[in-house]
Amino acid sequence: MIRRLLGATFAATAGFALVSALPAAASTAVDFAGAVALSNCSGSVVKTATAAADDPALVLTNGHCLEEGFPDAGEVLVDQPSTRTFSLLSADGSGAVGQLRANRLEYATMTGTDAALYRLDVSYTQIEQSYGISALELAERPSAGTPISVVSGYWQKIYRCSVDGFVHELREGDWTWRDSIRYTPECQTIGGTSGSPIVDAGSGKVVGVNNTGNESGGECTMNNPCEVDEQGNVTVRQGINYGQQTHHIPACVGEGSRVDLNRPGCELPKPGFSLLRP
Structure with missing residues (x-):
């Protein structure tokens, strides 16, 4: 799901929780x-x-x-x-x-x-x-296996898991994202966690931004992103969640x-950018 929570407002009294299925030794004390x-x-x-x-x-x-x-x-x-x-x-x-x-x-x-x-x-x-x-x-691009914390300011929750791997193309509805971060199953992010920083639990630095997950097993539809490899093969992983890389920012x-898309080495999509599908 594109993890925006529509029509919601922030409640400072909601309290917080730490969601973790990993041993405490897998990460440092990432906080809010x-x-x-x-x-x-x-x-x-x-x-x-x-x-x-x-x-x-x-x-x-x-x-x-x-x-x-x-x-x-x-x-x-x-x-x-x-x-x-x-x-x-x-x-x-x-x-x-x-x-x-x-x-x-x-x-x-x-x-x-x-x-x-x-x-x-x-x-x-x-x-x-x-x-x-x-x-x-x-921070720089993370590696597979890196322990991470997805820190939701909206819900005041921290989801802890690891980088499971990377996705050549992640497709959801009309949108396509490249080199997305796939989480291990422990990070069960929900609506409202959109935009949460993905924090390297070892360094405390940001390696990505949380954005979506496959809710019901659909293929490449809204709330059901699919993975597409270099050969065009499609894989659906129900219940698995994803984020986007930030090392290129x-x-x-x-x-x-100020963001200047003409700076040397800047690879962010520019106005008029076309990401053609095979």
Whole structure:
């Protein structure tokens, strides 16, 4: 399922839970620091390794979590005005410590990947000084077998599992995503976990963004994504959930936390990008 929760609102009194089917030794103490809740999804305050402390902070979520609805297949949004608000969670997940506000939607798409980046009206330093919360750093591509934590700000839950493998193409309805992250079965993410950061449990850095799962065994339909390999063979894994890679984002983020799709090494889909199916 594209894990957006339609028509929902964040309740700071919902409490939190830690969902884990792995031994405690499989991960470090990943908590809710940096996690945010949207009106219908989850997200996180993120930074690149080269970000300046006084740069405007960025929030990462899914492209399908936009307030105005899902982007069309092939649609890429860049540098749009926004007043989106986010509830910043306490590190222990017991509730919101403050509200953050965007002034731009820097980037969003559901083509090739399922990601959105909002630029806030406050800096990383201001967030740390006001709330004692540091941004999560975007990391390199994970490896199969990496222990991960999917941190949902909306539900105040942490799902713990491992990277099971990678999917050449993941298809759901009109949308196709490349090199998706497949979770081991322990991560039973639900509606509202869309946009949750996938955190490497060893480093505490973000390696992906949670976005979907196959609910009822359907093939390539809404709420039932399918896997397609290089030869076009289709595999359906009912009950298995997925996220999208984020290692390609830092190359596209420049000075002042602005997304520049023409930066050297930037591989994010650009406006007019076409992902043709065989």
